[in-house]
Amino acid sequence: MRDAEFLIEAMAVQLRELLARRGIGEPTLVGIHTGGVWVADRLRRRLDLATPLGKLDISFYRDDFSRIGVNPQVRPSELPFDVDDRHLVLVDDVLYTGRTIRAALNELFDYGRPASVLLAVLVDRGGRELPIEAHVAGSRLELPAGDHIRLTGPEPLQLLMQSAP
Amino acid sequence: MSASKVQLDRQGRLRHFLTVEGLSRRHLIEILDTAESLRGVAERRVKKLPTLHGKTVVNLFFEASTRTRTTFELAAKRLSADVITLNIAHSSTVKGETLLDTLQNIEAMQCDMFVVRHQQSGAAEFIARHVKPHIAVLNAGDGRHAHPTQGMLDAFTIRRHKPDFANLQVAIVGDILHSRVARSLIHALNILGVAEIRVVAPRTLLPAAVEGLGVRVFLDPREGLKDVDVVVMLRLQKERMEGALLPTEQEFFQRYGLTEERLALAKPDAIVMHPGPINRGVEIDSRVADGPRSVILEQVTNGIAVRMAIMSITLGNHARPDGEDA
Numbered sequence: 503m504r505d506a507e508f509l510i511e512a513m514a515v516q517l518r519e520l521l522a523r524r525g526i527g528e529p530t531l532v533g534i535h536t537g538g539v540w541v542a543d544r545l546r547r548r549l550d551l552a553t554p555l556g557k558l559d560i561s562f563y564r565d566d567f568s569r570i571g572v573n574p575q576v577r578p579s580e581l582p583f584d585v586d587d588r589h590l591v592l593v594d595d596v597l598y599t600g601r602t603i604r605a606a607l608n609e610l611f612d613y614g615r616p617a618s619v620l621l622a623v624l625v626d627r628g629g630r631e632l633p634i635e636a637h638v639a640g641s642r643l644e645l646p647a648g649d650h651i652r653l654t655g656p657e658p659l660q661l662l663m664q665s666a667p
Numbered sequence: 668m669s670a671s672k673v674q675l676d677r678q679g680r681l682r683h684f685l686t687v688e689g690l691s692r693r694h695l696i697e698i699l700d701t702a703e704s705l706r707g708v709a710e711r712r713v714k715k716l717p718t719l720h721g722k723t724v725v726n727l728f729f730e731a732s733t734r735t736r737t738t739f740e741l742a743a744k745r746l747s748a749d750v751i752t753l754n755i756a757h758s759s760t761v762k763g764e765t766l767l768d769t770l771q772n773i774e775a776m777q778c779d780m781f782v783v784r785h786q787q788s789g790a791a792e793f794i795a796r797h798v799k800p801h802i803a804v805l806n807a808g809d810g811r812h813a814h815p816t817q818g819m820l821d822a823f824t825i826r827r828h829k830p831d832f833a834n835l836q837v838a839i840v841g842d843i844l845h846s847r848v849a850r851s852l853i854h855a856l857n858i859l860g861v862a863e864i865r866v867v868a869p870r871t872l873l874p875a876a877v878e879g880l881g882v883r884v885f886l887d888p889r890e891g892l893k894d895v896d897v898v899v900m901l902r903l904q905k906e907r908m909e910g911a912l913l914p915t916e917q918e919f920f921q922r923y924g925l926t927e928e929r930l931a932l933a934k935p936d937a938i939v940m941h942p943g944p945i946n947r948g949v950e951i952d953s954r955v956a957d958g959p960r961s962v963i964l965e966q967v968t969n970g971i972a973v974r975m976a977i978m979s980i981t982l983g984n985h986a987r988p989d990g991e992d993a
Contacts, residue, residue: 559704562716562746562979571983572718574697576704585712612713 506659509624509640510541514548516638517591517622526589526618532556534606535577537595537653541624544659545593556581556590563605585614595653597623600634625661627651670792670813680984683795683804684977686813687854695858699823701976702969708745709971718979719748723778726752727769727794728807729785734943734967735807735817739782742974748780766790767797774799780982781805788812803981805974811847817942818851820973821899822859824966828938829896832861838891838933839882840867840923841901841950844874844912848942849901857881867891868923871912888923892932899940900925900951916949926952930960938962 521529530553533542539557546555561576592606603621610616622638627645645651648666653659671689676682681694708714724743728736736752743750755769773781780803783791788810795804808814829835837856843849843866856864857880866877867885878884885891892898903919913919925939939951939961947953956963 561704562718567718567979567983568986571986572701572979574701576701578704578707580707608717612711612715614712 504661504663506541506624506640506653506655506661507544509661510544510548510659513541513622513624513638513640514545517545517620518549520620520637524618528553529589529591529620530554530556530583531591531593532558532581532606532610534592534594534602535559537624537655538593540653540655540659541595542591542593543656545622554582556583558592558606558609560602560605560609563609565601565605579609581613585610585616587615587617589618589620590616591620591622593622595624596651597621597626597634597636597639598629600630600632603634604632624653625651670789670795673792673795676984681977681981682984683791683806684815684981685792685795685804685806687815687818687851687858688813690858692858692860695819695822695855698819698973698976698980699826701980702819702823702972705975705979706969706972708975709968715745715747716975717747719743719746719982722746722748722780722982723776724748724750724780724782724978725773725776725778726750726782726807727755727773727784728752729755729783729790730808731756732784732807734970735784735814738967738970739805739807739816739974742971742978743780743782745971746975746978748978766793770794770797774802779803779985780978782807784808786810801985803978803985805977805981808847811845811850813851814847814942815851815855816970816974816977817848818855819977820966820970821848821852821940821942822855823973824940824962824969825856825897825938826859827969828962832856832859835861835897836863836865836895837861837897837899838865838867838885838895839899839901840888840891840925842872842903843868843877843901844872845904846901849899850880852899853880853882865891865895869913869919888929889932892929895933896937897940898925898930898933898937899942900945902942902944903946903949905946916946920949924948924950924952925955927954927958930955936960940966943967 531542531546533539557580559577559579561573620637623636624640626639626642650664652662670685674683674685782805784807790809791806864882866882941963
């Protein structure tokens with residue numbers, strides 16, 4: 503079990519630097535339910551952003567509906583701003599196959615046409631199945647396929663790691 | 668096996684949606700919560716989700732409908748399904764084709780869901796028993812029996828305004844006898860734990876042993892409407908009236924019609940509902956129907972999200988092979 507706060511600090515440092523380099527003054531964070539929202543909320547406070555926090559539930563955009571059906575714990579997506587021409591930072595807890603991010607991008611574009619989208623994750627664990635990479639990662643690991651990594655929260659935020667038996 | 672059993676798979680998940688009766692609180696809460704997540708879709712630039720992309724939904728309407736048919740069509744389209752609507756009252760049955768023949772022909776067109784409205788009670792259940800196992804069947808109203816998606820959209824609308832079901836009093840007023848909407852709503856509200864459900868109607872428009880559904884009966888609206896949080900007016904089903912159940916429409920309005928004076932008996936923040944289509948001046952006064960406490964048009968909007976939820980849940984449960992956990 504690892505405390506996630508120092509990883510969020512690492513994300514904040516990288517993101518601040520990247521935004522300055524790109525000349526983005528007013529980014530808007532969008533967290534992916536559930537862990538990504540917890541991370542985005544903390545990141546937003548550390549960066550002292552005035553823009554509202556977006557929350558995305560990608561359940562209806564998953565590519566495995568025909569295998570597992572609807573997630574019974576689905577929540578409403580909330581983007582309390584106009585997506586058009588906005589610089590968005592998509593935030594998730596763990597980046598693995600890349601399928602969640604693909605679904606999130608598809609959903610975002612049904613709200614409008616953002617000026618740009620960056621991807622910030624707490625942990626990049628490798629194992630990508632799609633051409634998707636994070637701009638910002640609190641930690642980059644290469645975990646074997648059988649290993650599990652999961653964020654628990656919201657208070658405290660902790661990373662649970664479990665090796666394949 | 669009853670309709671409430673036919674609609675569940677071996678794990679107790681909804682594979683069809685035929686009746687609210689016999690479902691658990693967990694089933695209903697899942698539908699309401701999923702609908703809540705789907706409600707925002709209508710306010711977005713693209714009012715569409717990819718969830719049922721590649722699925723085909725066939726609306727089989729053996730009985731006329733505008734609102735229900737349209738909202739089912741929109742629900743399927745907003746989930747990216749392909750949808751066709753057959754108004755069978757005017758086509759094959761007239762030519763003498765049996766229900767099963769019609770069914771098999773449409774099945775041969777490789778569809779995934781039937782939405783069925785029929786004048787006969789039990790029609791949707793009959794179809795559910797005879798379709799191929801990959802097809803989900805939704806009941807869009809069968810005779811006097813049930814209209815479960817309407818019951819759920821009414822419960823959804825109530826929950827959005829009055830979420831504290833344990834302290835809620837709901838009055839359902841009018842033609843309870845012919846109303847499948849009333850039956851489905853009464854079952855839904857009882858399962859969801861609503862404190863008191865009242866039915867308010869003349870004796871001739873109440874089914875025998877109506878108390879057995881878990882309601883309090885009031886013949887006098889002055890008592891029945893007193894201090895309720897929700898008033899649900901039912902349409903006077905003129906086309907279903909046989910014999911002299913009613914004196915005249917004017918007299919019905921005089922005794923039971925929802926006027927501003929009568930609504931004043933309910934709680935000051937009570938909401939007014941009606942499944943539509945409304946008969947102005949028969950069961951409801953225009954000033955109430957169009958007034959600030961009416962949520963009648965909101966019910967129509969909510970109907971799309973609730974039907975989207977039920978479509979995605981039932982087809983999703985067909986996706987998972989029986990016996991396999993997600």
